[in-house]
Amino acid sequence: RKEVEQDPGPFNVPEGATVAFNCTYSNSASQSFFWYRQDCRKEPKLLMSVYSSGNEDGRFTAQLNRASQYISLLIRDSKLSDSATYLCVVNIRNAGNMLTFGGGTRLMVKP
Amino acid sequence: NAGVTQTPKFRVLKTGQSMTLLCAQDMNHEYMYWYRQDPGMGLRLIHYSVGEGTTAKGEVPDGYNVSRLKKQNFLLGLESAAPSQTSVYFCASVRDGINQPQHFGDGTRLSIL
Numbered sequence: 001r002k003e004v005e006q007d008p009g010p011f012n013v014p015e016g017a018t019v020a021f022n023c024t025y026s027n028s029a030s031q032s033f034f035w036y037r038q039d040c041r042k043e044p045k046l047l048m049s050v051y052s053s054g055n056e057d058g059r060f061t062a063q064l065n066r067a068s069q070y071i072s073l074l075i076r077d078s079k080l081s082d083s084a085t086y087l088c089v090v091n092i093r094n095a096g097n098m099l100t101f102g103g104g105t106r107l108m109v110k111p
Numbered sequence: 112n113a114g115v116t117q118t119p120k121f122r123v124l125k126t127g128q129s130m131t132l133l134c135a136q137d138m139n140h141e142y143m144y145w146y147r148q149d150p151g152m153g154l155r156l157i158h159y160s161v162g163e164g165t166t167a168k169g170e171v172p173d174g175y176n177v178s179r180l181k182k183q184n185f186l187l188g189l190e191s192a193a194p195s196q197t198s199v200y201f202c203a204s205v206r207d208g209i210n211q212p213q214h215f216g217d218g219t220r221l222s223i224l
Contacts, residue, residue, distance in 0.1 A: 008151070032210045043201055043215040044154070087153065089212075096161055097142050097205055098169070099213060101153035 003027060004102035006088050012108045017078045021105045023088030024070045033064055035073050036087040038104065044087055047073075078109045113137050117202050117216035124192045124223050132187040132219050134202030140214075141207045143185035144169075145177060147198040148218075154201060160185055192223045 006023045013019045025033075033050035048055065050062040050071050061074040071088055088102035115136045124130060134143065141162050146154040156169030160179040174196060176188045185204075189196060199220050203213035 004153070034212050036212075041199075041218075041220075043217045045215070046212040049210070049212065091210070096159050096167060097207070097211070098144075098156060098159060101155075103151070103153040 002103070003100045004088055004090050006086075006102035006105045008103055008105060010106040010108050012110060013078055014110055015078055015080060017109075018074065018076045019078055019107060020075075021073045021086055021088075021107075022070055023072070023102050023105075024068075025088075025090045025100075026069070027090070027092050027100075028069065030069075030090045030092050032091040033062075033071050034089040034091075034099075035060075035062060035071075036089055036101075038085045038087055040085075044101075047086070075107075078107075080109050080111065083107055083109045115202055115204055115214050115216035117200075117219050119219060120217070121220045122222070124189075124221065126192060126194060126223060128192050129188070129190050130192065131189075132200055132202075132221075134185045134187070134204075134216055136183055136185075136204040136214075138204065138206070138214070139182070140204035141182075142205045142213075143179065144203045144213065145175070145185065145187045146201045146203065147171065147196075148201060149198050157187065157200075194223045197221060197223045 035047040036044040037047045038044045054063045059076045063072045085104040144159040145157040158177040163182040202216040
């Protein structure tokens, strides 16, 4: 079983739609959580951190459920520019501050 | 402020050749990392460093060596390149602390023929 699992998609949605991605992690010692965005052939870029109480940044909402060990990302009012791969990332408390990446979920927003 | 810079951006090697990838950061970050990303897969950690003069193995270290002689630079070496090392390589850094996200360079695309 992978440490961080995501549905690879692709999720094909029309502009303006609301779309949600889930991610599950296996290590209960995981301490911090992030969503990164990666455009084709580009480097991953931080989209948002995920806090225990849930957090929102404009059209993006992230939720964390520690009991069930999953993280979610909700995108409202999808834009064409949201088309990308979304990476779920988990940090287990360790000396190297190492991150474990999910395989990513691909989103394609159509006109 | 350049952030994390990787050189070269692209390289084609023949099997058995050696090369070094350079990662430089100007943010005074303590921790630096080398990842590889293959089609359809997430990023996998090759080696990392928690400070100048230190290195440690990640998930997929075989066939690679690293050095962190200066705080701002983290070098990844391939002593004898193999086709299985064809990949996109990303370097990342973080100041310190567990709750901080990593900052990535824009990648090196390496092909081994």
